[in-house]
Amino acid sequence: MIQIKNIVVQFGERKVLNGITKTLNPGEIIGLVAPNGTGKTTLLNVLMNYVTPNQGEVIFDKNLRYTSKKNEAKIRAQISMMPDQSDLYNHLSGVDHLNIYRQMWSQTAINPEEVIERLNIAHYVNNKTYQYSLGMRQRLCLAMQIVANTPYMLMDEVMNGLDPDNVELISKLLEEKKKEGKIIIIASHLLENLEKYADKIFFLKNGEIIYSRDYGETLQQEEIYLKFSSRNNTRLIEELKEIIPGIKLKELRNERVIMNIEQFSTEQYINVQEYLKKSHVTMQIGVLDLLDRYSIYYI
Template identity: 30%
Template structure:
């Protein structure tokens, strides 16, 4: 489990992170969302002991990172797209990290196959594509078979097959009781992966809850097309609806589909289309960040 309590980081007069409190639970994938400059990476760096908090605490399984025994066997991390020496082969990179982590070298070949890099194991990692470097970074994070994964933009450079592979890997990890905290700007991918979301903006938490709760709280609109959009617009506004237009279609909030249909019938305007528009994660996130 990951937990932050009033985590704060101040640089001079800038509060990069302001009293952030959230939990990433075991057995679940938590999406950590925010625009550039929102404080996401600073928070992750404090969690991993790479930056000292001004105040507050960041805990992994109830301990600060620096107090963990065998941290590579407790936490696997991908930050900065996985730093590796371009002159090393993928295998040599993993072997050196295995030695530092106290992990048997036999695990290297297992992980090379697990992340789909067996064919490139003896090539210089400097010749890898971005997607291959991301796979190597994931293999490095998994070396110690840690129960907790902290991942900052792990999907950058992955093709569709790579995206599907990453989703399976992380869902399986959570399914075994592991904890996953993942930051990504690929919100359509996170929509298919995460159980919980934490949204930050200007260094503060804007929302922290299960994903399905976020969707239930989101404002749903109706898309309506009819013979006379002007008359429909007036009728919906008189009934208390909020209306905007996109070409021939009206977007209506504040009314149920049943209400919209009855109002159109009462206004004697034939309806060609009446559907519910459910916002996606990207739309919801941008609205929360803007607020």
């Protein structure tokens, strides 16, 4: 378990994190969503103790805190952050990097050969990393963390530079690690993929969590929307306003138009449905997906 209690991080006059409080449980994948520079990486750095918060604390396993060198060593043995591609040594091979992580996390590490096979990197892992493409370097970085095999795993843009096949491969691997009881925290911009495997998702803005979704509990509490998109959105919106004066709708940057269905009477809903059908526009009914949410909050 990780308890994040009232974390505040301030740089000058700017509060990058402003009172973040959450409890994360074993066997969960948590997605952090926000544009660059809005606190995602800072929160990960607080969890790693790379950044000391101005206020608040992080508690691991109910009682472990970064309050002494001894405690920090205990926590370090249980937590890892996926390395950045810039952390790789060009004069070393992929196998060399995997063995470094095996030694650093000797208490929890697994055999690198298992990870090499699982991530399909055997054909290049013995080469020096200066020869690697962006996607190859990214898979090696993930492989290093998987070898460490810590209970707490932090990842920043884990899918960056990967083709669809490797995105799918790594998504399945993350699911397997979740089933092993690990807490996995992923900062990501690939929202469609993140929504497939995350158990909880938090949106950060102005240092605060402005939206959260727990796929195990709160999904049914989400508001229901009627959604459509068309090349003629402007005309459709104006005509819908004539059909139902006072209708509230919002056009998102992803060209989707959304309307909360709670605003409609039964007759109005039928009228909207019939109008869209006559206009040959396919509509959907359901909760907003992450792309819709992102468009509302950040664009």
